[in-house]
Amino acid sequence: xxxxxxxxxxxxxxxxxxxxWAQDAAIQGMVRDDEGRAVFGAIVxxxxxxxxxxGADTDRLGAFRVARLPAGALSLRVTGLGYTDYAxxxxxxxxxxLEVALEIERSAIALPGISVEAAASRExxxxxxxxxxxxxxxxxxxxxxxPGVAEADPIRAIEVLPGVVSTSDFSxxxxxxxxxxxxxxxxxxxxxxxxxxxxxxxxxxxxxDMVDRVELQSGGFPAEHGGRVSSVLDIESDPGxxxxxxxxxxxxxxxxxxxxxxxxxSVADALGRSSVRYRVSxxxxxxxxxxxxxxxxxYHLTDFQAVVESLGHSGDRLLITAYTGKDVLDLTRFDxxxxxxRIDWDWGNDLVGVRWTRPRAGGGSLDLRANYSRYGTGxxxxxxxxxxxxxxxxxxxxxADLDLPLSPRFALQVGTSAERMSYRNLFATGGTEFGSGRxxxxxxxxxxxxxxxxxxxxxxxAGLRFDSWAPDPGEGAAELAPRLAVKxxxxxxxxxxxxxxxxxxxxxxxxxxxxLPLGLDIxxxxxxxxxxxxxxQIQVGVEGYRDIDWFWSVEAYARTFDGVVTFNxxxxxxxxxxxxxxxxxxxxGIDFFLRKETGAVTGWAAASVLQxxxxxxxxxxxxxxxxxxxYSPVFDRRLDLDIVLSYPAPWGWEGGLRWNFGSGxxxxxxxxxxxxxxxxxxxxxxxxxxxxxxxxxxxGEYGVVLEPRNSSRFPTYHRLDVSARKTFTKxxxxxxxxxxxxxxxxxxxxxxxxFEYEQTPPVRSGVSMxxxxxxxxxxxxx
Numbered sequence: 001x002x003x004x005x006x007x008x009x010x011x012x013x014x015x016x017x018x019x020x021w022a023q024d025a026a027i028q029g030m031v032r033d034d035e036g037r038a039v040f041g042a043i044v045x046x047x048x049x050x051x052x053x054x055g056a057d058t059d060r061l062g063a064f065r066v067a068r069l070p071a072g073a074l075s076l077r078v079t080g081l082g083y084t085d086y087a088x089x090x091x092x093x094x095x096x097x098l099e100v101a102l103e104i105e106r107s108a109i110a111l112p113g114i115s116v117e118a119a120a121s122r123e124x125x126x127x128x129x130x131x132x133x134x135x136x137x138x139x140x141x142x143x144x145x146x147p148g149v150a151e152a153d154p155i156r157a158i159e160v161l162p163g164v165v166s167t168s169d170f171s172x173x174x175x176x177x178x179x180x181x182x183x184x185x186x187x188x189x190x191x192x193x194x195x196x197x198x199x200x201x202x203x204x205x206x207x208x209d210m211v212d213r214v215e216l217q218s219g220g221f222p223a224e225h226g227g228r229v230s231s232v233l234d235i236e237s238d239p240g241x242x243x244x245x246x247x248x249x250x251x252x253x254x255x256x257x258x259x260x261x262x263x264x265x266s267v268a269d270a271l272g273r274s275s276v277r278y279r280v281s282x283x284x285x286x287x288x289x290x291x292x293x294x295x296x297x298x299y300h301l302t303d304f305q306a307v308v309e310s311l312g313h314s315g316d317r318l319l320i321t322a323y324t325g326k327d328v329l330d331l332t333r334f335d336x337x338x339x340x341x342r343i344d345w346d347w348g349n350d351l352v353g354v355r356w357t358r359p360r361a362g363g364g365s366l367d368l369r370a371n372y373s374r375y376g377t378g379x380x381x382x383x384x385x386x387x388x389x390x391x392x393x394x395x396x397x398x399x400a401d402l403d404l405p406l407s408p409r410f411a412l413q414v415g416t417s418a419e420r421m422s423y424r425n426l427f428a429t430g431g432t433e434f435g436s437g438r439x440x441x442x443x444x445x446x447x448x449x450x451x452x453x454x455x456x457x458x459x460x461x462a463g464l465r466f467d468s469w470a471p472d473p474g475e476g477a478a479e480l481a482p483r484l485a486v487k488x489x490x491x492x493x494x495x496x497x498x499x500x501x502x503x504x505x506x507x508x509x510x511x512x513x514x515x516l517p518l519g520l521d522i523x524x525x526x527x528x529x530x531x532x533x534x535x536x537q538i539q540v541g542v543e544g545y546r547d548i549d550w551f552w553s554v555e556a557y558a559r560t561f562d563g564v565v566t567f568n569x570x571x572x573x574x575x576x577x578x579x580x581x582x583x584x585x586x587x588x589g590i591d592f593f594l595r596k597e598t599g600a601v602t603g604w605a606a607a608s609v610l611q612x613x614x615x616x617x618x619x620x621x622x623x624x625x626x627x628x629x630x631y632s633p634v635f636d637r638r639l640d641l642d643i644v645l646s647y648p649a650p651w652g653w654e655g656g657l658r659w660n661f662g663s664g665x666x667x668x669x670x671x672x673x674x675x676x677x678x679x680x681x682x683x684x685x686x687x688x689x690x691x692x693x694x695x696x697x698x699x700g701e702y703g704v705v706l707e708p709r710n711s712s713r714f715p716t717y718h719r720l721d722v723s724a725r726k727t728f729t730k731x732x733x734x735x736x737x738x739x740x741x742x743x744x745x746x747x748x749x750x751x752x753x754x755f756e757y758e759q760t761p762p763v764r765s766g767v768s769m770x771x772x773x774x775x776x777x778x779x780x781x782x
Contacts, residue, residue, distance in 0.1 A: 038062030132485025147721035178587020179230025182510030220500035223463030347377035456493030474527025495544025733782025
């Protein structure tokens with residue numbers, strides 16, 4: 001049935017046939033700026049005698065369609081922030097579909113007079129047009145105003161959104177609604193990215209100068225998304241305005257520069273394109289260079305990113321994205337006598353993607369993608385040449401999506417994809433492999449998603465996704481994943497109650513020990529040593545707007561996870577199939593969100609109530625079968641509260657504030673110790689017990705008695721961060737200094753505890769997370 005629908009849709013698209021409903025009176029077309037760039041998010045309204053008859057927002061290609069219009073003289077108006085307000089008079093015949101190509105000019109100042117109806121934000125458009133997904137967006141302005149470790153970070157920024165939990169100041173890894181960090185699908189312009197972190201997870205690989213917006217789907221995402229079960233984080237690159245420009249910055253972590261521009265019109269025309277714009281960026285940490293005259297600093301990072309956007313005369317869009325980055329920790333520079341443990345450790349990402357999108361007359365588009373992504377890490381010990389560790393994963397993907405409106409109220413989206421993945425892990429020393437794994441797999445997916453809507457009344461989305469997985473080694477799997485969402489509007493379309501349910505699958509795992517503050521991902525594929533993950537999810541909520549200033553949302557959810565994996569600490573070295581433990585999980589909770597969108601002071605408050613569980617066989621039990629143990633994972637933060645504000649500060653500075661409060665996360669407490677005696681044979685065949693007393697006390701080792709796993713909790717976490725930035729406009733460009741202060745009141749949030757049992761009574765000590773930490777930087781544009 002899915003393939004039949006897809007074939008019908010493709011035939012309609014290929015031959016440009018127009019369904020009968022399209023013969024109703026309508027206006028459709030494209031909106032471009034004076035440089036030929038598609039205008040996204042512009043508001044197109046059609047009116048007669050000052051009475052608005054219909055409207056639409058332009059999509060990423062600048063396309064729009066306003067249907068169900070009467071015949072006669074009409075006024076067509078286009079408005080957009082940063083653009084001059086334009087109006088055209090048109091005459092529409094009975095049953096006519098009028099094709100228009102509109103051009104608007106950029107304006108340095110947003111013009112007043114835009115009506116309330118025409119000033120609907122992108123968030124408002126999502127509220128009206130999406131039924132199932134829980135979508136939250138952070139744009140570049142909000143991203144820069146959020147206090148950060150040293151510079152703006154897209155992944156760090158989403159920690160302030162409802163349903164998102166971070167367990168450590170030292171890791172940017174995030175957990176969404178009870179899912180583990182590897183269950184988040186992270187995309188850069190539609191290209192999957194594995195482990196996108198620098199400095200052991202302290203901050204992400206994404207350069208904020210290259211970011212247009214960050215969008216998180218924390219639940220209810222439709223059938224077009226497969227491969228992960230917890231969330232979808234989509235980071236879109238900014239290909240720039242067009243004229244040559246440079247954006248540079250210096251922070252306490254790194255220096256960076258981004259250069260953008262466009263090809264001359266004559267060159268673009270020679271290539272058969274209306275415009276070609278590009279941006280490239282480079283970033284490098286500098287402490288190893290800066291401190292080299294004094295001493296060797298063993299770490300540095302580099303990354304490079306490029307994006308090219310090309311628009312065709314017919315409105316099609318070609319997007320090329322590339323990234324490469326690497327971290328290097330090189331302790332081999334130190335002398336072996338003064339530094340006994342010399343290592344050479346590097347890790348990094350590489351990716352490239354091509355995406356072509358063609359709009360269709362009458363609405364909809366065809367989207368084709370091809371991309372490749374890989375992540376790898378390697379660790380060597382030059383003084384122990386036979387010891388090595390390496391881990392890596394790579395993925396190649398081709399994908400096609402077709403979005404086709406079939407009537408003013410009904411739309412169909414279909415797609416198919418093929419993904420080839422492989423991984424390799426190895427830890428060996430002395431000729432013995434203590435951990436290894438290698439495999440590959442082919443995932444084929446197809447989906448159909450239908451959407452039916454009655455404006456300001458009903459919105460229903462129903463989808464079905466089918467994924468097949470063929471691993472080597474291991475047995476194949478096939479999963480059907482239905483999705484359903486229903487949204488009912490009330491209060492004149494300003495509020496809605498919604499329900500979404502679905503089944504999600506995942507064929508890749510990370511074996512990161514999430515209780516360590518600095519994470520290292522070890523990826524593997526479902527197959528012979530690990531199952532695939534199946535998650536059944538349901539969510540119900542109510543959301544709405546109060547005027548144009550306030551958006552509010554309350555949403556409850558429940559999720560099950562079947563097939564989660566973790567390390568087996570009692571694996572048999574002679575059995576290659578028992579390195580991992582498979583189990584199940586459960587999470588449920590409520591998310592609250594309140595956002596102020598307009599005015600001098602903007603921001604939001606987000607609160608999340610969560611309970612999460614994981615259940616695995618007890619690897620230390622001698623019983624067969626091993627009994628199961630259920631515990632709270634480290635990301636089971638029962639209450640998480642964020643308050644975020646952007647406000648005008650004195651003397652023309654712009655202020656930012658974030659206060660985070662979280663209940664304590666779980667850990668396993670040591671409740672006692674005992675003298676550990678072990679027997680050994682000595683000369684003469686006699687038996688001696690090591691660990692005996694020598695008259696001054698016990699001189700052997702101690703054994704530790706642990707309570708049930710993760711049954712204690714750290715103290716409550718809270719932290720206040722503030723930021724300030726000011727832009728100075730010069731004749732040649734802009735200069736923006738900024739300051740961040742993390743943990744303003746120096747809260748000692750514990751990272752982990754140590755227990756010293758050599759003392760009587762035993763002493764507990766600990767390591768705290770960030771102290772009060774001021775950072776500063778400078779941004780330059782010209």
